[in-house]
Amino acid sequence: MKKRALISVSDKTGVVEFAKALVALDFEIISTGGTKQLLDEAGLTTIAIDEVTGFPEMLDGRVKTLHPMIHGGLLARRDLATHLEKVKEHQIELIDLVYVNLYPFKETLAKPDATHELIIENIDIGGPSMLRSAAKNYAAVTTLVSPQDFERVLTELEAIGETSLTTREYLAAKVFSHTAYYDALIAQYMNQKVGIQTPEVLVNGYELQQTLRYGENNHQAASFYRQPFSTSGSLVNAEQLNGKELSYNNLRDADAAVRIIQDFTEPTVAVLKHMNPCGIGTGTTIEDAFVAAYEADPVSIFGGIVVLNREVDAATAERMHQIFLEIIIAPSYTPEALAILSKKKNLRVLALDLTREEADVAPVELTSVLGGVLVQDLDTATEQDEQWEVVTKRQPTEEELAALSFAWKAVKHVKSNAIVITNATRTLGVGAGQMNRIGSLKIAAEQAADQLEGAVVGSDAFFPMSDSIEFLASHGIKAVIQPGGSIKDAEVIALADEHDITMIFTGTRHFKH
Numbered sequence: 389m390k391k392r393a394l395i396s397v398s399d400k401t402g403v404v405e406f407a408k409a410l411v412a413l414d415f416e417i418i419s420t421g422g423t424k425q426l427l428d429e430a431g432l433t434t435i436a437i438d439e440v441t442g443f444p445e446m447l448d449g450r451v452k453t454l455h456p457m458i459h460g461g462l463l464a465r466r467d468l469a470t471h472l473e474k475v476k477e478h479q480i481e482l483i484d485l486v487y488v489n490l491y492p493f494k495e496t497l498a499k500p501d502a503t504h505e506l507i508i509e510n511i512d513i514g515g516p517s518m519l520r521s522a523a524k525n526y527a528a529v530t531t532l533v534s535p536q537d538f539e540r541v542l543t544e545l546e547a548i549g550e551t552s553l554t555t556r557e558y559l560a561a562k563v564f565s566h567t568a569y570y571d572a573l574i575a576q577y578m579n580q581k582v583g584i585q586t587p588e589v590l591v592n593g594y595e596l597q598q599t600l601r602y603g604e605n606n607h608q609a610a611s612f613y614r615q616p617f618s619t620s621g622s623l624v625n626a627e628q629l630n631g632k633e634l635s636y637n638n639l640r641d642a643d644a645a646v647r648i649i650q651d652f653t654e655p656t657v658a659v660l661k662h663m664n665p666c667g668i669g670t671g672t673t674i675e676d677a678f679v680a681a682y683e684a685d686p687v688s689i690f691g692g693i694v695v696l697n698r699e700v701d702a703a704t705a706e707r708m709h710q711i712f713l714e715i716i717i718a719p720s721y722t723p724e725a726l727a728i729l730s731k732k733k734n735l736r737v738l739a740l741d742l743t744r745e746e747a748d749v750a751p752v753e754l755t756s757v758l759g760g761v762l763v764q765d766l767d768t769a770t771e772q773d774e775q776w777e778v779v780t781k782r783q784p785t786e787e788e789l790a791a792l793s794f795a796w797k798a799v800k801h802v803k804s805n806a807i808v809i810t811n812a813t814r815t816l817g818v819g820a821g822q823m824n825r826i827g828s829l830k831i832a833a834e835q836a837a838d839q840l841e842g843a844v845v846g847s848d849a850f851f852p853m854s855d856s857i858e859f860l861a862s863h864g865i866k867a868v869i870q871p872g873g874s875i876k877d878a879e880v881i882a883l884a885d886e887h888d889i890t891m892i893f894t895g896t897r898h899f900k901h
């Protein structure tokens with residue numbers, strides 16, 4: 389007896405060739421409306437689904453294959469006499485192979501003018517049902533969701549007249565991932581539609597972007613997955629113009645770099661090491677900004693990641709060419725600049741639109757912990773200085789205010805406890821990740837060294853002790869910006885007044901762990 393294949397696909401790429409190959413292997417083909425029409429036009433003889441079900445396709449295609457004549461043929465266990473007797477009793481013919489791809493739900497969501505009604509119509513019901521029935525019965529049924537697997541299946545059929553159990557099981561695993569991802573997209577859409585922010589179960593789906601050579605260390609396996617709808621300013625959209633493949637650590641550093649630069653509008657360059665900025669500089673041109681970022685820390689830039697928020701010109705490229713760098717990220721490069729940077733074959737050069745996407749809902753980030761994930765809104769807050777409060781008697785000068793604004797934008801991107809010492813155009817000292825605040829302050833001050841005259845300090849969280857103020861006073865610092873909110877605020881303010889220091893409270897904390 390001939391074997392039976394059921395083919396019902398929305399994306400019809402390659403389906404004619406696949407069906408022809410199956411027919412040549414002595415399969416008969418059952419098919420639904422549009423798919424059948426295409427196959428018939430290609431000269432194949434196929435069986436209409438309603439011939440099998442005895443029911444017309446109805447309700448605008450909402451009901452076509454949802455029928456015991458189909459699901460019985462897919463689900464019946466071939467090793468159980470009772471099952472085989474039952475299908476025989478109901479004249480259900482067994483189906484051996486299924487190729488289904490689903491209504492384009494994701495593609496519909498991506499259309500800017502898609503109505504809710506259209507989106508709902510693009511939820512496939514019959515397709516996933518068939519895939520699940522067939523995949524559950526992988527002991528006997530071969531299930532395909534993608535042309536990727538045509539070759540493997542056809543090769544086995546040609547060689548031994550059937551697919552191997554290993555292949556059927558592998559394909560079933562793919563199917564269940566495929567339908568789960570499809571449903572995750574539907575769940576996400578519906579949650580967003582009705583405003584469920586904290587669903588009972590979290591079913592985010594991701595698509596493989598690339599496998600990585602290894603993770604943080606070379607004994608750790610790693611891969612990179614992208615969200616279904618990647619946002620602009622995200623590394624998944626970066627075009628690599630030169631250099632070695634990005635590693636796990638590169639991706640994390642590059643991501644941190646993109647986050648920093650998105651908070652700056654004027655020509656700005658940030659240099660990072662291990663996800664912390666070692667220098668941030670601004671200028672009237674991108675070359676000026678690079679010089680400022682370089683001068684911020686000419687030592688740590690060695691092996692660093694550089695992100696620039698303007699097109700890279702030849703002059704800036706020439707400066708960067710003089711230094712050993714890991715990655716350069718910018719929106720674009722002049723041909724001359726790219727030619728200069730490409731002289732180093734390992735230097736990773738990425739072109740990326742750095743604009744932060746305006747989202748309808750707050751973008752969230754997931755952080756894994758042992759046994760779960762934490763979900764939070766991205767820290768996209770960039771406070772307006774009108775909301776800031778000068779809590780000391782001394783008011784900032786205009787120049788100090790510009791420097792404090794810069795310091796506040798910079799310190800947000802430094803690991804806590806974070807202290808930056810800056811002027812209005814660049815960082816002078818960065819104290820990152822120390823276990824006490826004064827420790828970070830001392831590191832930043834040591835780096836700023838003889839540049840403290842007129843410099844200001846930014847602190848990502850409040851000063852829990854007045855010792856930091858004593859330190860600032862003894863180093864001649866005259867202006868500080870911090871969130872405020874400590875039980876010792878009054879003491880800290882009084883001490884700042886005593887030393888004629890200006891202090892601004894922003895009211896917003898920027899911890900970064």
Ligand SMILES: NC(=O)c1ncn([C@@H]2O[C@H](COP(=O)(O)O)[C@@H](O)[C@H]2O)c1NC=O
Pocket residue numbers: 396397398399419420421422423424449450451452453454488489490491511512513514515516
């Ligand atoms: N309702 C059903 O019984 C049903 N059975 C199959 N489909 C889908 O219909 C599509 C193919 O339709 P056509 O062959 O008419 O172009 C496939 O994406 C398949 O997943 C169905 N449609 C949606 O649920």
